[in-house]
Amino acid sequence: MKIVVFGLTISSSWGNGHATLWRGLCRALAARGHKVVFYEHDVPYYASNRDLDRVPGGELILYGAWSDIRARAIADVRDADVAMVTSYCPHGIEATEVVRAEHRALRVFYDLDTPVTLSRLSRGEAITYIGPRGLADFDLVLSYTGGVALRRLKDQLGARRVAPLYGHVDPDVHRPVEPIGRFTSDLSYLGTYAQDRQAALEALFIEPARRRPERRFLIGGAQYPQDFPWTENIFFVRHLPPPEHPAFFASSRLTLNITRKAMAEMGWCPSGRLFEAAACGAPILTDDWEGLDAFFTPGREILVAKSTDEAVAALDLDEAELLRISKSARERVLAEHTSAQRARDFEAAIEATRSDRAQPAREMMEA
Template sequence: MKLVVFGLTVSSSWGNGHATLWRGLIRALSRRGWRVVFFERDVPYYAGARDLYALEQGELVLYPGWDEVRGLAARHLADADAAMVTSFCPDGVEATRLVLDAPRPLHVFYDLDTPVTLERLEQGQPLTYLGPRGLADFDIVLSYTGGGALDALRDRLGARLAVPLYGHVDPDVHRPAPPRPEFAGDLSYIGTYAADRQAALEALLVEPARRRPGLRFVIAGAQSPDSSPGSGNIYFLRHLAPGAHPAFYASSRLTLNVPRRAMAGMGWCPSGRLFEAAACGAPVLSDAWPGLDEFFAPGREILLARGTEDALAALDLTDAELRRVGAAARERVLDEHTSDRRAADLEALLASARPAPPIAMEA
């Protein structure tokens, strides 16, 4: 089976959540007999922080512009079983036209940013990765977000069939690791800077740091402004490569998960970072959002905080109590949220979306 993807990036994990998810999914699909060809526009900001140059289990096509790659893309589509365009693909409109003109593959759209898509739609902002017909012409629309987002994709953007394909983690990459002293902390956080989650970060990390000057807090993430609020016991790391994430999680007593406001408000949108931390056995503290309890059991597999006092209470738990939470979360992830599990889900969803073959009539 062959899948052709026109996406944002798989080659660079800098400043985006797509790349790590795609790497795990491509490896898992390969184990199931799939060949994945990933088309990615070669843009300077990802080229400057590239941490993957080839797909061992597939083919990475880096191209300078759509005109230069259109012919090659058409040739790959000619023998593909499924063709997919993703959210924030720089050439999403052009790729969609090419995909829909290809008669052989199943036509798929995967929105890995559904809350952002719907928020922009509500605000009247342009969706540069969607054409004028929205999602109406795709055989199936996959969404990183479940719940009411699926209805919105159907009602607002015309999706005929909208189903969730949630985040996941590759346990071969994210697993318990030895701690490193440069990452040591009592509460840690990994995330690309976004203004709409700063209020939650302030309440759940910055204010606890002010109140507990004897503790150490660590923030890692691309694009954090130099003027980020904090105190003397908050330490910043710029971009942290995926290979260092397990050691980062292992070096802190507790790690924080804060989704963007649109994700938290819509619910049913667990981040890849959440699964990564849990797969590493790290106890996770998260703000509360609808649907979270479908992925982890609050109080047993994850700790919830609705404000600063809850975050301080979590920091006051003993090491043994935190280890129990981390171990339970890791067990849940390995059972339900691995890349292998999502690859099987994807395969089943694609099979269900294929039109049934015509029934032969007897002469």
């Protein structure tokens, strides 16, 4: 298939979770014979932190103004098998108009930020990547979030057919490597600063650091404010490009996952970091949310903390127990949560939708 995507970014992993997911998925799709043409608005903050300049097995089109590439986008969509618009696409509404005007390609919307989309909708806030017709013009809506979110996409945004397409990991990129001294920690946390994660970060990371001053804690990420409540045993590394993630995780005795508030409240929304860390062989401590046990078995493949006491208890586990948990998690990820598996999930959703779309025509011919 030729798959045309109008997305946020694939070229820069700075301050977003989209790029790494797209890289793994594009590589997996290319291995299965497909080609992805990815349209990305060329903005300064991504350009200055660009860590990829071509789509694996596909094509990257960077553009300044939508008017500059509209004609090319129309031509690509006209020649495509699948035309997709994603959440946070800077020209999502304009791209949707191009996609809905053509009828050869299967029209797909992929919301990689479903809880944020639905939260804004419930508050009456503008959603810049979805037009006034909602999602009614798409043949298929894919969601990074499962559970109740799928029904709400139908009920509130008019999606006709929905399917989950969860996070994933490319095990060729995220794998066990030798630890690196500057990343060594007893508890690490990798993530862009977000105010709605701060309360959980204080309970599960900062307060444990205060209680265990002899231990080393490490944060990797971007956009942390000057007034962040650092302690003497919390260390910081600025934004890490994806090639450094395996060493970061492999150097962690235990690593922490914290879910964005809207995603935690909705559930069924595993962070890509969960799969990345597990694939690198790091034991994981996470906050709790509905649906977690569909991806990892708590206590056997992942540790769950709802309080500072539980986080400290996880930190105090012996090496043998942490190793057992990390091995079990890695086995689960390699079996169920790789980019190759998500590529197969994507193909299945496309084929099912294509079959449904063709059914009325078959019925008319039979009549």
